[in-house]
Amino acid sequence: MDTIHIHELRVETRIGFYEWERGLPQTIELDLELAVASRQAGLSDRIRDTIDYAAVVERVRASLRSTRFMLLERLCEHIADLLRGEFQAPWVRVTAVKTGVMPGVKKVGVTIERGARDDGRGCVG
Numbered sequence: 001m002d003t004i005h006i007h008e009l010r011v012e013t014r015i016g017f018y019e020w021e022r023g024l025p026q027t028i029e030l031d032l033e034l035a036v037a038s039r040q041a042g043l044s045d046r047i048r049d050t051i052d053y054a055a056v057v058e059r060v061r062a063s064l065r066s067t068r069f070m071l072l073e074r075l076c077e078h079i080a081d082l083l084r085g086e087f088q089a090p091w092v093r094v095t096a097v098k099t100g101v102m103p104g105v106k107k108v109g110v111t112i113e114r115g116a117r118d119d120g121r122g123c124v125g
Helices: 040-044 053-065 072-086
Strands: 002-015 026-036 091-102 105-115
Touching (some): 002 053, 026 053, 026 072, 072 091, 072 105
Antiparallel strands (some): 091 105
């Protein structure tokens, strides 16, 4: 199974457990990994045989502009559902990081995996 990586994608969204956090949009940094069910793109050299990472970035940004979350966990679930549903990725790993939200802490974040890989490292989700 092939894996597409999108690292350090910065997006604006409204997120936060505390009311003061939700007052203004915050920048969230995302790392996305998406399994591609076929190795056909490596053989054909055609974008239609893989997941178009530019389309993924555009869709994630659009979705997060119009959605609000309290927890990073929910934001990650939302993105995982979007990637598995709209892009037919059989397995995804989503990491979301907030910066500068706590004194003395550079970053806080959450990573989830959903779906199943064909290499024996399956994940339920």
